[in-house]
Amino acid sequence: MGCNPLHALYLGAFLPRPPPPLPPPGGKQDRARAIEAAVMAHWRAVRDWSPSRRMIRLASPDQEQEEEKKRDLPRNVVVEAVQHLLEWGRQRDQVRGEKHRRNEEGLRPPPSSPQSPSGGSSSCPKAPCSEASQPASNSQPSSGETSEILNQESVNSSPAELDSGVSEHTNISSKEKTPSGLSNPHSQKSEITVNERFLKDYNNIECIADGGFGCVYKAHHLLDSTQYAIKKVKWAIGKEEKVTHEVEALAKLSHENIVRYYTCWTGKDIFPSEDSDSSSGEEKLHKCLFIKLELCKLxxxxxxxxxxxxxxxxxxxxxxxxxxxxxxxxxxxxxxxxxxxxxxxxxxxxxxxxxxxxxxxxxxxxxxxxxxxxxxxxxxxxxxxxxxxxxxxxxxxxxxxxxxxxxxxxxxxxxxxxxxxxxxxxxxxxxxxxxxxxxxxxxxxxxxxxxxxxxxxxxxxxxxxxxxxxxxxxxx
Missing domain, CATH: 1.10.510.10 (Transferase(Phosphotransferase) domain 1)
Known part of the structure; x- marks a missing residue:
């Protein structure tokens, strides 16, 4: 029995060898020939590396030639392996692209298994898990089977992984996910702010100081997982220049002994301490300037x-x-x-x-x-x-x-x-x-x-x- 071409490809990656030549310019046929040559080179490297091969080489040249004829990989096997690898790569990119598209659009695929008695969906559907534990199959999935895989809640990575007996599942929780994998910002609520950008980019918002200038919050940024000080200043009508003086100065100052300035934005927000005495009970929105600053200890x-x-x-x-x-x-x-x-x-x-x-x-x-x-x-x-x-x-x-x-x-x-x-x-x-x-x-x-x-x-x-x-x- 000859060496499995996929095993030869994987094992060959760990062997010391010169870099493969660049594929010649041309269409798909030239690229397929280059991949075929690379697969053959990897397989021969694995074959020559084995201890039995070294013993044969030391025994006699004639015996080495006979063994080489027996072990030579047929051309049709190499071509089939190349086609298998190309199809595997195409379907893998298709699966990844579909998952990325869902994350970008905030969509959730329909569940492939019934919900548990408690009302939540199962984190690992039984069908894919049982298929992963079964013996490997050498047949490649058709286009219809591929679309079925994409529609499952637990998405299999690739047909090649199914052939090797390994199945990777991506579990999607009941909450919607943003592209960064964070909780849906629109579900966050706060009693001290209603500003959309503030709630979208930050959580664990806590007021640490307030006064005539406005409020200062300690907030955790969702993307870089760092805590910052967010200063909120009320934008007084007719005094826009006075409000922006602070950020204009901070943008020009960069020193070790000055609080670091990152960015700022404008938006509407509430001031609960000021509006608490309102007889109507409605939260009044004020135009505000938000300043993102370095958070200090004390x-x-x-x-x-x-x-x-x-x-x-x-x-x-x-x-x-x-x-x-x-x-x-x-x-x-x-x-x-x-x-x-x-x-x-x-x-x-x-x-x-x-x-x-x-x-x-x-x-x-x-x-x-x-x-x-x-x-x-x-x-x-x-x-x-x-x-x-x-x-x-x-x-x-x-x-x-x-x-x-x-x-x-x-x-x-x-x-x-x-x-x-x-x-x-x-x-x-x-x-x-x-x-x-x-x-x-x-x-x-x-x-x-x-x-x-x-x-x-x-x-x-x-x-x-x-x-x-x-x-x-x-x-x-």
Missing amino acids: TLEDWIYSEESTKNYKDDAFEKFQEILKGVAYIHEKHFIHRDLKPANIFISFQNIIKIGDFGLVTTGADDIPVKRTRKKGTKSYMAPEQVGQEYGNKVDIFPLGLIWFEMLHRFKTKSEKSKRWEDVRDGRFPPEFIKAFPTEKSIIKKLLSKEPSKRPPAAAILRMLLVHLFRSSSI
Whole structure:
């Protein structure tokens, strides 16, 4: 008995051999001849590789020639094998194409077996499974049988796999599937959003912050299986430019210490916290801007008053403040002014890296030249004195840096203690215990809190001052 051509083809794939020649140009006959030659080469490689063949070669040349005549594969067998392989490939592509088409259109094939008593369909129909366990059949399916295979809920991969006694089933659950194999997005519902794109691309949507700006959600993206922060801002009529300032700035800023911006979209959505008092009980839709951002672990404010910050606190605070300065220096280098720097708007990533965020009040500014701007933009407790007026430059971002660093080094025990001492700190009057523990830091912070903006050093200069202080303290 000669070697099975399919076995020769599969086994030959594992043998060391030179690459096969390219098929000659031409029609189907030339391609069939090239495949035939490749099958013959694989079969001879398997034959010559067998131990019995090596023994025959060592025995005598005459015996080798006689065995070779007996073992030579007839031409009609090779042609039949080639035709079988071509038909197998054609039907395999047809099956795959049909499955892909169903997934694209969201269709479900009619079930080939009756439902179970519980009402659900069986995950593995009995007919195909029993056929797979039966002995292999050498007959190829006709076109009618092929269409029948395609219509089954459990689709067989190919006639070649049926011949080898293996059947692969693709089970389709009772829920519809999207092309990516995910749950049907139209079936998702949420009490905090009704935006179609938001519900289509994300699940596990959870509100993590809200305020006058809008809401921030933590959401899991269905395609890349990653969690993101989605900021939803209400699109005020007549104030479109102010709404888009944040994404325009984020699109131009790319730095390790700035929250990463991915994309944005507009759409209509609800604000349950605002519309809850509506007497009609109907959900009011508002035009919104959705901003997809990097999700961080916690805010700097959370870190300052957490137990995690107690270990190596001074060194960690020094390192984190350096990263804040790098981010602010980059923002000013790109001619932007943040205008709302505070611990609640500075974040710490899952890799423990500082990320400056919340650019809702960002504006443009060339260096430290005062320009007429909107009054009282920012958080009052961290706002620079000149920010109450209309003319100011990027030095309004330096003043809150002094307050932030003081708060990082001297944590208040309660909010009431902070409210009592905060005005003194803004005026440069620090508690005695702070002056004793941080004499050098006190002098630097006092410069940052100068009432005169021109006397405040830029962020890059503050960073150099910190490095000099670090060098001197380490050399002592």
